[in-house]
Amino acid sequence: MKRDQLTRRGFLAASAGLGACGSAGAAAQTAPKAPLPSWNEGAAKTSIRTFIDRVTAKDGPNLVPVPERIAVFDNDGTLWAERPVYFQLQFAIDRLRELSPQHPEWSERQPFKAVLENDHAALAAAGEHGLLEIVAATHAGMTTGEFSSIVADWLATARHPRFDRLYTQMVYQPMLELLGYLRDNGFTTFIVSGGGVEFMRVFADNAYGIPPQQVVGSCGVVKLETGADGKPVLVKQPGVEFIDDGPGKPVGIDRFIGRQPVLAFGNSDGDLQMLQYTAAGNGLRFMGLVHHTDAEREWAYDRNSPVGKLDKALDEADRRGWTVVDMKRDWRTIFPRAGATGSRALQ
Amino acid sequence: MKRDQLTRRGFLAASAGLGACGSAGAAAQTAPKAPLPSWNEGAAKTSIRTFIDRVTAKDGPNLVPVPERIAVFDNDGTLWAERPVYFQLQFAIDRLRELSPQHPEWSERQPFKAVLENDHAALAAAGEHGLLEIVAATHAGMTTGEFSSIVADWLATARHPRFDRLYTQMVYQPMLELLGYLRDNGFTTFIVSGGGVEFMRVFADNAYGIPPQQVVGSCGVVKLETGADGKPVLVKQPGVEFIDDGPGKPVGIDRFIGRQPVLAFGNSDGDLQMLQYTAAGNGLRFMGLVHHTDAEREWAYDRNSPVGKLDKALDEADRRGWTVVDMKRDWRTIFPRAGATGSRALQ
Numbered sequence: 001m002k003r004d005q006l007t008r009r010g011f012l013a014a015s016a017g018l019g020a021c022g023s024a025g026a027a028a029q030t031a032p033k034a035p036l037p038s039w040n041e042g043a044a045k046t047s048i049r050t051f052i053d054r055v056t057a058k059d060g061p062n063l064v065p066v067p068e069r070i071a072v073f074d075n076d077g078t079l080w081a082e083r084p085v086y087f088q089l090q091f092a093i094d095r096l097r098e099l100s101p102q103h104p105e106w107s108e109r110q111p112f113k114a115v116l117e118n119d120h121a122a123l124a125a126a127g128e129h130g131l132l133e134i135v136a137a138t139h140a141g142m143t144t145g146e147f148s149s150i151v152a153d154w155l156a157t158a159r160h161p162r163f164d165r166l167y168t169q170m171v172y173q174p175m176l177e178l179l180g181y182l183r184d185n186g187f188t189t190f191i192v193s194g195g196g197v198e199f200m201r202v203f204a205d206n207a208y209g210i211p212p213q214q215v216v217g218s219c220g221v222v223k224l225e226t227g228a229d230g231k232p233v234l235v236k237q238p239g240v241e242f243i244d245d246g247p248g249k250p251v252g253i254d255r256f257i258g259r260q261p262v263l264a265f266g267n268s269d270g271d272l273q274m275l276q277y278t279a280a281g282n283g284l285r286f287m288g289l290v291h292h293t294d295a296e297r298e299w300a301y302d303r304n305s306p307v308g309k310l311d312k313a314l315d316e317a318d319r320r321g322w323t324v325v326d327m328k329r330d331w332r333t334i335f336p337r338a339g340a341t342g343s344r345a346l347q
Numbered sequence: 348m349k350r351d352q353l354t355r356r357g358f359l360a361a362s363a364g365l366g367a368c369g370s371a372g373a374a375a376q377t378a379p380k381a382p383l384p385s386w387n388e389g390a391a392k393t394s395i396r397t398f399i400d401r402v403t404a405k406d407g408p409n410l411v412p413v414p415e416r417i418a419v420f421d422n423d424g425t426l427w428a429e430r431p432v433y434f435q436l437q438f439a440i441d442r443l444r445e446l447s448p449q450h451p452e453w454s455e456r457q458p459f460k461a462v463l464e465n466d467h468a469a470l471a472a473a474g475e476h477g478l479l480e481i482v483a484a485t486h487a488g489m490t491t492g493e494f495s496s497i498v499a500d501w502l503a504t505a506r507h508p509r510f511d512r513l514y515t516q517m518v519y520q521p522m523l524e525l526l527g528y529l530r531d532n533g534f535t536t537f538i539v540s541g542g543g544v545e546f547m548r549v550f551a552d553n554a555y556g557i558p559p560q561q562v563v564g565s566c567g568v569v570k571l572e573t574g575a576d577g578k579p580v581l582v583k584q585p586g587v588e589f590i591d592d593g594p595g596k597p598v599g600i601d602r603f604i605g606r607q608p609v610l611a612f613g614n615s616d617g618d619l620q621m622l623q624y625t626a627a628g629n630g631l632r633f634m635g636l637v638h639h640t641d642a643e644r645e646w647a648y649d650r651n652s653p654v655g656k657l658d659k660a661l662d663e664a665d666r667r668g669w670t671v672v673d674m675k676r677d678w679r680t681i682f683p684r685a686g687a688t689g690s691r692a693l694q
């Protein structure tokens with residue numbers, strides 16, 4: 001377990017070096033005719049609808065004022081898939097391969113050699129330090145705008161090895177509907193993820209209707225410099241500034257949002273503290289977990305998974321009556337229909 | 348100049364230890380009948396109105412889509428006054444005095460002795476380290492919620508020595524109107540200040556209509572711990588995490604907002620990089636400075652001021668045609684009428 005955590009933490013530390021926002025695209029909104037159409041009837045859907053009804057009922061005892069309707073979502077494994085590896089790690093691997101012709105020395109040097117030869121054992125052996133080297137080589141030494149463009153290009157072309165879809169089509173249709181349903185009910189929706197904030201901002205607006213300022217994530221060091229044209233630019237440095245995972249999530253929520261959330265959704269033990277912190281607020285609160293139970297349509301994993309390990313949080317959810325979404329049972333569809341992304345997937 | 352900067356930086360470093368949000372209160376909004384009534388007719392008012400008209404004109408060449416209408420404002424000296432000392436420093440001084448009966452040793456130990464004896468020379472001699480000690484004693488060792496309550500109590504009772512007003516009544520009426528005018532035109536308004544983020548969040552919502560998640564500032568280290576009731580709490584530590592001043596402002600904007608602003612307003616050289624970064628964006632941009640020229644109704648200071656020094660930024664504004672607001676000439680009123688705060692001051 002310690003090794004898993006180290007690896008997870010290592011990649012987060014590594015991935016915290018990212019690039020500026022860039023996507024435009026307004027938040028996706030739909031009229032709430034029949035909310036959550038991709039959710040099967042059952043306890044999970046009922047618990048969501050009941051919660052929303054209660055906190056929005058005027059003159060009701062659980063009314064939450066609109067400005068306080070803060071909803072936070074983990075990203076990897078909660079809003080989009082995270083297998084076989086975190087998509088941001090896949091981006092880094094693809095980027096390394098793309099850059100390798102300019103770095104002949106990589107063919108003899110770890111961890112680059114492992115990436116180029118697809119040697120998972122050697123990559124694992126390179127540990128956290130190796131991941132930091134991969135991230136430094138792929139997420140730093142460029143302006144935030146340049147990084148953003150590189151990510152956008154990758155997202156526009158790279159395809160998931162199993163599903164042969166763009167990664168932005170690996171988002172969960174039921175969660176898109178939940179985000180829209182919350183916004184229709186006055187909630188402000190935030191991502192609070194261990195992923196790099198600037199990586200996520202490239203697609204969060206179009207994919208989820210979540211604008212850059214509502215994306216909280218791990219951060220690399222960024223430095224103000226003067227560009228070739230004399231204008232100020234922000235240049236991504238190799239160092240890591242903040243890891244938004246585990247106990248870092250409540251800290252990130254405090255720093256970036258400044259309000260205790262009313263609703264939180266995650267899928268792994270890295271979300272446990274965010275869920276506990278949400279539960280500790282006064283008044284009615286909603287804590288949810290996506291449980292990956294569908295090996296056929298997506299993946300099935302929990303307690304012993306190296307990626308997205310869900311163990312302690314599952315026990316606590318059971319003990320405290322949090323909502324556990326059984327992907328196989330509760331979701332009618334997993335991914336948006338082919339070709340539909342972002343706001344189109346909501347219609 | 349170096350000493351001034353050191354002192355400014357010292358206080359920012361010091362003040363970066365703050366406490367959670369707490370205020371509710373919805374954003375203040377008014378119908379834009381005759382916008383900016385407290386602004387005299389003249390170049391400054393015209394430049395603002397012309398800019399807004401252009402970036403909102405449908406089918407116009409300068410149209411900025413609503414999600415990209417990001418406006419950033421410095422706080423001290425731009426949205427509220429900053430004399431004779433930064434109000435957050437006054438809070439720290441008052442807090443030290445309040446705590447002093449429990450710390451008899453302070454009467455013999457600097458910098459505490461200097462504060463208790465109102466000895467400005469000794470306080471200045473204590474330098475950055477002294478300020479950090481003051482902040483550690485007043486901004487750390489408590490939960491974010493406790494800190495927030497302490498600040499709220501101070502704001503509800505402490506009065507400005509010259510004007511005998513609550514500090515939240517030391518906000519600038521013309522800037523309140525500008526914030527409302529921008530929001531009426533689809534802008535999202537942010538504070539980007541060297542002040543502590545959690546200090547500002549206590550009053551920013553009620554005073555300015557700016558909710559906690561739109562307040563960017565310096566941050567102290569915060570740690571997740573378990574409270575006496577077993578619930579998670581965030582405890583403020585003495586260390587400083589991020590200084591949102593000078594070159595830190597574009598970094599803070601990138602990290603918290605993720606979009607290059609369209610409009611920026613400041614009042615000192617600490618805002619220069621934020622203004623330059625805003626100016627470097629593509630398309631029509633607005634850069635503004637509040638120039639303190641009214642010793643009678645407020646204060647007059649610029650190039651040689653230890654607080655709010657405005658020198659390089661003033662030269663650059665002149666050279667590049669940025670809008671410089673002459674407080675004496677351009678503002679019909681400075682502060683809201685007595686008793687009116689926040690949204691009431693906008694009506």
